[in-house]
Amino acid sequence: MAAISRETEAIVLDCFEHGESDVILTLLSRDAGRLSVIAKGAKRSKKRFVNKLELFSFLHITYQISPNRNLSFLSEAELHTSFLNIRQNFCLYTTASILREFLLITIREGEADEQLFRLSLWALHNIDRHLQPLAILALFLINFYGIIGYRPDFTGCNMCNKQTTVNRRYSFDTTTGGLICPDCSRQGQRLVRLSHGTIKMLQSAQIQPLERLHRLKISGNLLQESLSLLHDYGRQLFQREIISWRLLQKQQSANHDKPKYR
Numbered sequence: 001m002a003a004i005s006r007e008t009e010a011i012v013l014d015c016f017e018h019g020e021s022d023v024i025l026t027l028l029s030r031d032a033g034r035l036s037v038i039a040k041g042a043k044r045s046k047k048r049f050v051n052k053l054e055l056f057s058f059l060h061i062t063y064q065i066s067p068n069r070n071l072s073f074l075s076e077a078e079l080h081t082s083f084l085n086i087r088q089n090f091c092l093y094t095t096a097s098i099l100r101e102f103l104l105i106t107i108r109e110g111e112a113d114e115q116l117f118r119l120s121l122w123a124l125h126n127i128d129r130h131l132q133p134l135a136i137l138a139l140f141l142i143n144f145y146g147i148i149g150y151r152p153d154f155t156g157c158n159m160c161n162k163q164t165t166v167n168r169r170y171s172f173d174t175t176t177g178g179l180i181c182p183d184c185s186r187q188g189q190r191l192v193r194l195s196h197g198t199i200k201m202l203q204s205a206q207i208q209p210l211e212r213l214h215r216l217k218i219s220g221n222l223l224q225e226s227l228s229l230l231h232d233y234g235r236q237l238f239q240r241e242i243i244s245w246r247l248l249q250k251q252q253s254a255n256h257d258k259p260k261y262r
């Protein structure tokens with residue numbers, strides 16, 4: 001059976017050298033979800049792939065699917081953007097790495113998701129533009145959880161249904177993905193305390209269209225609480241540490257002027 005040729009847009013999430021001259025890539029593709037391809041001779045080629053197969057690069061690719069093989073062959077790659085600022089700035093790189101780690105944990109072969117693809121591109125573009133990278137990370141994650149089917153619920157207390165008010169301090173229960181009011185919270189629950197402002201901001205972030213999402217300004221306490229919630233929720237959902245988040249925390253601790261995140 002002959003190989004089938006396909007084209008799609010894709011973001012490079014992982015790349016490593018294979019043998020003396022090949023490179024294997026893991027991609028988030030627009031039309032096929034997670035895609036693993038091998039770029040034969042990429043390490044030696046002076047023209048075909050040079051500077052294109054780097055982490056986070058946004059490409060238009062042509063690849064060949066061979067029957068009975070897990071890996072497809074990358075035949076052409078055209079660079080849309082390399083997100084150069086992300087690759088050259090350590091803080092931006094760490095932030096984008098968290099996003100990359102969440103994607104690698106969740107995306108599956110053959111499961112294309114236009115919404116997730118657009119959200120990921122949106123986040124990389126805005127991180128690359130130095131537009132409040134941590135706020136962009138928070139806005140990415142709150143929508144990411146929704147897309148993968150774990151949308152956090154901020155409508156009221158999980159247990160008694162009481163609506164949130166300015167004066168009552170609700171918490172987020174990472175095991176149920178919903179809010180708990182002060183009356184219903186019990187010891188031993190994995191709770192993240194949230195201010196009313198944070199709850200309202202996160203609710204708003206869940207309903208904004210992508211074109212307007214970057215207009216939401218998150219800073220100070222709202223950003224700290226949001227990131228704590230989104231980090232803890234991810235660890236609980238996936239039952240694992242998000243390694244790049246540790247790196248972010250180290251950077252934050254090294255810089256005493258900026259807030260630290262759990």
Ligand SMILES: [Zn+2]
Pocket residue numbers: 157158159160161162180181182183184
């Ligand atoms: Zn309650």
